Amino acid sequence: MKKKIVYIVIIAVIVLSVVAGVVGRNRTRLKKVDVYAVGLEDFRREVSSNGEIRSRESNRLISTVSGKVKSIHHEEGEYVLAGDVVVSLDTSDMELRRENLVSTLESTRIMVRKELLSLRSAYMQASTAYEQAERDYLRSEDLRKKEFASEVELQAKRDAFHIAYDNLTSAMQQLRFREGRDPEEGSPDSRTDDQIVEESSEVKQALLNLRSHESDMEDFIFRASIDGIITALPVEEGDVVSPGMLIASVHNSGALKVAANIDEVDLSYLSVGQDVKIESDSFIGTELKGRVSYIAPIIQKIGDSRVCSIEVDILENPGDVARIGASCSIFITVENRTERPAIPVESYFIEDDGKYVFLLEQDQYDDNRFLVKKQEIETGILGIETVEVTDGLSEGDFIISSDRAGIVEGDEVERSGDNDQS
Known part of the structure; x- marks a missing residue:
């Protein structure tokens, strides 16, 4: 009985200890x-930046001359083709100068043609005189042998013959020189008179002066060099322009890109050819696909940041939602884990x-x-x-x-x- 009581006491103590421990911990x-x-x-590691949508192909028309705007042939926002005249300046004075140069060219052609005819006539006369002098000399030489002519008479005919020969040679050389040939050349000339006139140095110079002036006149006409939309036209009819002034800008809206700056810390993740996602407030709800096409070889400081310029070609533009000049954001996935x-x-x-x-x-x-x-x-x-x-x-x-x-x-x-x- 005593043992049973002892066991009960021991168990009670253990239970009380456990309960006390639990209560203590809970407390x-x-x-x-x-x-x-x-x-x-x-x-996913993603490099992002803000940029601007631009044209991959553009044409800035810059004036190299001073003048007054005469005509605006197309308005801002219009689509033009390569070669279309966008703006032209007043060329009244230059037109008058051109007319004078055209007149000079025609006068030069007439002068050369007349000189050519004159030299040919002189050559024919010298040839005829030479033939006559040769006949007189030979007859005198024959008469001298028969003692029907004196030595003085024979010498006179001989001298006349040599003079006639020299005159013929001189006339022939002048004619060949006028024709633009080697004076010593003996082969016949197969060119026409028109060809000879056009190849003369005087006509060539007159024509060069005219072409040079016409080239100068082209500086007063501003043509688009590409197909595209006129995005800037800061001049009006009557305005006076000066060298270095912007006349118009033309951009190809069919080939667009995004120009952006990337922080230098992200530059090591980028490479040409990476796919790009493009978003913009100007086409909310639409994502355009792009591809990195250019990474600048230098880093530049802008404000407190050092950045590198990149370009992203826009690969598709459904509905022409992307417009030149719009701001946008680009996202480049550079790593996936x-x-x-x-x-x-x-x-x-x-x-x-x-x-x-x-x-x-x-x-x-x-x-x-x-x-x-x-x-x-x-x-x-x-x-x-x-x-x-x-x-x-x-x-x-x-x-x-x-x-x-x-x-x-x-x-x-x-x-x-x-x-x-x-």
């Missing part, structure tokens, strides 16, 4: 925390140049109680609300997701009943 007030179970997410450990952005903190979280070790007797451990982590791609963890945590680990105030390593904490994300 200890633990800080409640939000518990987050590390899960897996897909992450799947099923990576992820935690809320606000759950980690920086200390001594390191990144840390409070890792929770679950109590073996109570699933709602945890022991706090300070855990260093490495992060990767930043999402909208979460960040990739590349080292230090695994799927299923528990961490404190928020409200870390007053908590240190070694503390015991309790799971909050609200905002439980485990």
Whole structure:
């Protein structure tokens, strides 16, 4: 009987001890925390920037002369073809000068033709005189042999013959020179008189003066060099323009691009050929496809930032929703990672140049109680609300997701009943 009483007392003491321990633990007030179970997410690294839609092909008409605007042939916003005249300046004085040069050219042609005819006539006369002098000389030589002529008479005929020969040679050389041939050349000329006249140095010079003036007159006419839309026309009829002044701008609306600046920290992720998503307030609800076509070889400082200029070709423009001059945003996906450990952005903190979280070790007797451990982590791609963890945590680990105030390593904490994300 005594043994039975002893056993009952021992059991009672044990029960009371356990109950006292439980009550004691429950009486200890633990800080409640939000518990987050590390899960897996897909992450995408994206480089973005703001830019402006421009034409890949443009034509700025800049004046190189001074003058007054005579005619505006097309209005801003109109579509023009390459070669169309957009603006022309007054060329009244230059037209008068051109008429004078045309008249000079025709006069030169007439002068050369007359000179050619005159030299040919002189050559024919010299040839006739030479033939006559040759006959007289030969007859005199024959008479001298028969002693019917004196030596003085023979010498006179001989001298006349040599003079006639020299005159013929001179006339022939002048004619050949006028014809533009080598004076010593003996082959006949197969060219027509018109060809000879046009190839004369005088006519060539007169024609060159005319062509040069007509070329100068072209500077007073502003033509589109490409097919496109007139996007700027800052002059009106009667305006006076000067060298360097913008007359008009023409852009090819069928070939568009985005010009943007990328921060230097993102530059290493970019390469020509990458796909681009394009959005704009000017075509809300529509995304256009693009492709990186150019990355500038230099980095420039703009304000407090250092940026690099890039260009993105717009590959499609359904309904012509993209318009030159519109602002837009570009998004370039440069890296994709799947099923990576992820935690809320606000759950980690920086200390001594390191990144840390409070890792929770679950109590073996109570699933709602945890022991706090300070855990260093490495992060990767930043999402909208979460960040990739590349080292230090695994799927299923528990961490404190928020409200870390007053908590240190070694503390015991309790799971909050609200905002439980485990």
